[in-house]
Amino acid sequence: MTKKMIFVLGILMVSCGLSAQSKAEKALTTFSEKYPQEKIHLVFNKNSFVSGENLWLKSFVFSGYELSPTSTSMFVELYDSNKTQISKKILPLINGQGSGSFTLPENLKEGVYYIRAYTAWMSNFSEDFQTLRQFVVYNPSSPQKLVLNDTSEWSASVFPESGTFVEGINTKFAVRLQSKGIPPSEWSGYIVDAEKPDLKLTSFKGFDQNVGAFSLTPKAGIKYQLIVNDAKGNQRVINLPHVSDSGINLQVSTGNEAVKFSLKSKNITPGTLYKIIGTINNQLVFKVNSEKIFEKTFSIPTQQLVNGILQLTLFDDKENIVAQRLTFVQPGLLRIKKPEVLLSNLDESPRAENTFSITPNLNNSAYTVLVMDGSLESSEDENSLLSTLWLTGDIPSKIYTPSQYFKPNHNPEALDALLISEKWKRFDWRNMMAGTFPIISYQPQPYISYKGKVTIQGKPAPNTDLNLLFEIPEQGTRLSQVKTDDNGFFNLKGLIFEDALKFSYQLNDPKIPKEQVQVIFQPDYSFVPLKKALPESIYHLVQRIENDQPAESVKRSVATKNAQNNINEKATLIEEVRLKARKVDKTKELNDKLSSPLFKSLNENIFDFVNDNNSAQGFTNILQWLQGRVAGLTIEFSMGNYTPKLRGSRVNIYLDEMMVDPSLINSISVSDIAMVKVIKDYFAGGFGGASGAIAIYTKRGGITGSLSDATTSTKLKKTVLHGFDKETSFVNPDYNDENFKNISEDLRTTLYWNPYLETSSDESKIKFFNNDDAKNFRLIIMGFDTKDYIPIYYNEIVK
Incomplete structure (x- = not known):
């Protein structure tokens, strides 16, 4: 992504006249290089829960518009609506992705709860950019119950394009609605002269529950008012800004081929040289500094830019900010890679087996796959991976259902109006140019x-x-x-x-x-206390009346919980039986127990001294015993030490996977050795990328066999370190197994959950079983193409 933007920058700056870096540009370069910005998207296994259930989550951590290489750990905290912390976890991030789970307490009261997610690096910046996701927890035994707040008051605000309203210049306005509850779905507005309120100058209809737009050419001396009405007859009156007799209006139109802009002015100081800087993700992508800046329309080609928010800022010759405007690059041509899904066998019958496969993407290490009952909502309905990546991760203000702006039938005009009402808050030009940058108190530690x-x-x-x-x-x-x-x-x-x-x-x-x-x-890490208030919810609590019957959706959620608990119990019993019946090759089992993944190779010779003494007792040095037992391995004796060579080249020796000098092996009794393996090829744990090794493992850590001094470990002082929080396994029932047949009712919401479905050269295959009544399925598949910096996204209902 960075290379693409720098390339475009070079073309556009040359075409507009190259100049030395200004104070603003130098400050931006410093900020971009030293203060990369992270944002997190969370996916839940479903949209609402019952007390006592497990909540599974998947995280995508982005730096700008690509997966973040900065952080390898993520902090996740669970809060109630009073901002009381219930639980907290630290989860690993592998290539910018992580997953985990929370077990919701059985006695959790019904209400709205919050998951907070952030990295140590994110703690250096505004809390507004940390992730706070709401979710609902039902509990029919709770004294209060949740109801939607659909009668809440709403307010409206008006924003002129680029922040200026100048006499005689036709100006586009955005009208923004806000509400503690649900904003009106149908609303409209019109403009009047405050002294002639019965005469409508222009009118409009809201695009959605967030925003609408209109245009107006103002006249001096008139006080304009905006009248907004909803479908229930509620009305709001908002004064438009004062009409200025001088100033500059930055006007922008965005299409799939280019972002075009022009400047309209009145009564400005002659001879002042203005410039416009365009930035995406805190990086400079466009600059024009021309004496003819008011005489033409400028065009920024978009074919080599990424989808995202473009900020245009107009400066005067003293680098004062005159006007600003946000717009979205190619709003009608979203660059999304849709995975190829092969729906080979879908059956809507109760508890039927279903399969489908996903064609791999070599630039995506793993897919996140979620299959749900198609009649129910997912956590992606409110705020999707796309809306976090392109909008809410950088715009922290409250937006109702931001996912709507990136669905196939989205309205680009609505997104443009929304961005007219916003300002870029990742940095402040004035502070940066004054040399004021974030104070770094938290450094990202490796894992x-x-x-x-x-x-x-x-x-x-x-x-x-x-x-x-x-x-x-x-x-x-x-x-x-x-x-x-x-x-x-x-x-x-x-x-x-x-x-x-x-x-x-x-x-x-x-x-x-x-x-x-x-x-x-x-x-060497710490959870950072949350200072800001929790966001408002569209729900509120009311007292539960005696003999109150839960809504059908809540009854279903309780039944889902009971079914999943039953499934988990069956799966545990089945696994216990399988473990008892499993016959494992003892040497393979020993190798799996002793060797970490870094010290495993397809080309290795293993010698097991736990299950077979291998006639080694008569040898004082294990290297001496190895002579002649592995093709290509020779053991040379010199100056009292044995030196191993593989195919003529000296190889390293590892004792319990730590590289040691061959002389140390003289002090290791053969009776204390559990296993030796000769690795003939490159392996991940090789020091300095070495190819080949001799790995010696001692009889420790509960291995069958005795140490030369069995009391050694008990003589040493012991302690415990706490690591990443373990994720609860998600269990899918297998109705081909007789053990699951006696489950009385299956109303599961989530039919399949896999936060890390690894891609391979073959098709990635998914098998799941239907619940008792689903008639269609919602398939959600997510990933990220790390070569083209494009999200991989599939969210469809299939039959």
Whole structure:
């Protein structure tokens, strides 16, 4: 995206006359390079919930109009409507995407709740750009119930194009509605002279529940008023701005081929040189600085720009801001890649098996796939991936159903009017040109990071080696050595693990008793308190009357919860039976338990010393035993040490996946070794991109077999680090399995949920089972093409 915009910038600046960077341009360059902006889109597995249910979410973190490379962790918090925090989690981000879940408490009262999502980097900027998503939780036993606020008062505001209203210049206005509840769906307005209220000068009809537009050529001395009426007869009277006898109006028209603009002026100071700067995503894409700026219409070609908000700013020769205007690039030609979906077998019968497949996109690592009962709403109905990417992620004001502006039948005029009523708030020109930039208090840390401090008898231990023995579930024990700095501190960065990570520690110096050593850890990240108020909701609570019967939609939600709980119980029992019956190759099981994904290869020789002693007891060095046992591997003996070579080239040795010197192997008893593997090709954990290795794993972490000193781990001090919050597994029933046949009622809303459906060279296939009454299905498929910087999006009801 950046390369595209810089290329266009070069063409347009040359055509308009190249000049040295001004104060505004230098400030913009600094802001763009040092302060990249992130925004988050959240997708929920459904639109409303019942207390006690699980809420699953998927996140897309963007930097501008591409997936963000900045953050690798995301903070997610759950609030009630009183801003009381109920739960919080930290989730990993892989290539700008993450997923997680919340278990809603059984005693949660009925009401509107909020999910807040942000990164550490986002905490340096305005909270207005953090994500706050509302959702509804029903609870029929709660003393109060939710009702839609469809009778709330509404207000209207009026905005002249570019912010100026000058005598004799035809000016376009946007009219914006706001309401604590639901804005009127049908409304209209007209303009009058305040002294002649019965004479309509012009009239219009609202585009949608947010905005409408009209044009007017003002005359001096007239006080104009806007009269707005809704379908229920409610009326609002708004005064238009004072008509100025001098000034400049920036007029913009946006099409698929170009953004065109011109300047209309009256009574301005002669000889003043003006310039216009165009920016997208805080980057300069257009500049014109011409003495003939009032004599022509300028055109910005859009074919090499991305969809997004273009800000045009008019400066005078002292770099004062004269006029500003936001518009959307190619509103009628949205660049969206629609995945090819092959609907091979769809059956609307109750509990029928359904399948479809998605043709892979090689520039998209994974799809997010959601299948719902087609009669129900999704979280994408209100604010979609497209509207977050292109609108609400950068425009924090309240917009009713922003997803409507990017649907196939959207109205480009409505989006343009909406942007007339907005201002770009990611930065302030005046502050930037004055040298005032955001204060960076939070740096993004790689994944989970911790700070540690080592003390001996309460005093810092500077420049000291500390051994850490990590107990990794299903992978055994990993040894790591760190060195403290001059003040006894050290850092652990880039840890990727869920729940808790147990480990033991001791100083490398055996002369210092363990009782004198203490290691204190603290996370190198922090949740940041929410300062702003929660947004208003279109719902409000009323007292539940005695014997009140829940709405049919709520009854269905309760039934859905019960069905899903039943399905989860069945799935758990089935999995337990499968685990007991499963026959696993013991050596493969050992390799899976000891080897991390980084130390696995398709071309490896494994020697199992837990399930087979391999006649190694007579050898004092495992490298000596390996001689002649692997084709291409030779072991050379020199100066009392064994040196392995693979196909004539020296290879590295790893002890519990940490690279060590061959001399260290002399001290490892063969009886303490659980497994050895010779990797013959490149592998991800190779130091410096090395090809080939010998990996030696010791009998630790619950491996069958005994250590030379079985009490070693108990002698060391232990502690626990907390990692990413574990996501609850989403369970889909399989009605081909007899165990699911006795589920009495299935009214599930979400029929399939997969936040990471990996793409491959073959078609990605999805199987799901219908509930008891769905007659069609809503398919939502999302991703992002990282080569063309284009969202991948599919949201359709299919039969």
